Amino acid sequence: MSLDLRTTMRTFATGVCVVTTFAEEAGRTRHDAVTAGSLVSVSLDPPLVSLTLPDDCDVLADLLATGVWAVSILDVAGDDLARAFEGDRETRALALTTCSTSPGPRTGALVIDAPGWLECTLRESRRFGDHTLLIGEVLSTGGHRRRPPLVALDGAMRALGGV
Numbered sequence: 176m177s178l179d180l181r182t183t184m185r186t187f188a189t190g191v192c193v194v195t196t197f198a199e200e201a202g203r204t205r206h207d208a209v210t211a212g213s214l215v216s217v218s219l220d221p222p223l224v225s226l227t228l229p230d231d232c233d234v235l236a237d238l239l240a241t242g243v244w245a246v247s248i249l250d251v252a253g254d255d256l257a258r259a260f261e262g263d264r265e266t267r268a269l270a271l272t273t274c275s276t277s278p279g280p281r282t283g284a285l286v287i288d289a290p291g292w293l294e295c296t297l298r299e300s301r302r303f304g305d306h307t308l309l310i311g312e313v314l315s316t317g318g319h320r321r322r323p324p325l326v327a328l329d330g331a332m333r334a335l336g337g338v
Contacts, residue, residue, distance in 0.1 A: 247287035
C-alpha cells in the first residue's frame with residue numbers, strides 16, 4: 176500500500192481564508208497575505224484558533240516576527256482572491272491593492288471585506304514536518320454574510336450550496 180496523503184486529503188472539504196500580516200522595512204509597513212485552508216477553532220474560552228503555514232512561506236516569517244495576523248474567511252466571490260494570494264510576493268502585493276481592506280482595529284493587519292474575519296496574537300508556534308502550527312488568541316471578530324462560503328475540495332475551489 177502506498178501513502179498518498181495529498182490525494183486523500185483533497186477529498187476533505189475545507190473553508191478557504193486569507194491570512195494577512197505585515198513587516199516593518201526601512202520605516203515603512205509592508206503588508207502581505209497568503210491563502211490558507213487550515214484554520215480551526217481550538218477553544219472558545221479562551222478564544223483560540225490554530226493555523227498551519229508551510230515553512231517556506233515568506234508570510235510565515237513576517238507573522239512570527241510581528242506576532243499578529245488577521246484571517247478573512249472567503250465566500251464564493253473570493254475565489255479570484257484566493258488564487259491571487261497563492262502566488263508569489265509580487266502577485267500577492269498587487270492583489271492587496273485591488274481588494275477592499277482595512278487595518279484591523281487590534282493588530283493593524285489588513286482585514287479583507289469578507290463574510291467573517293478575526294484578528295489574532297501569537298500564543299504559540301511549533302514546527303511539525305514541513306509546516307509550522309500557530310496557535311493564536313483571537314482579539315477581535317466581525318464580518319457580514321452575503322453569499323455561500325468558498326470551500327476547497329479535490330484541488331478546486333467551489334461554492335457550498337444550500338446556505
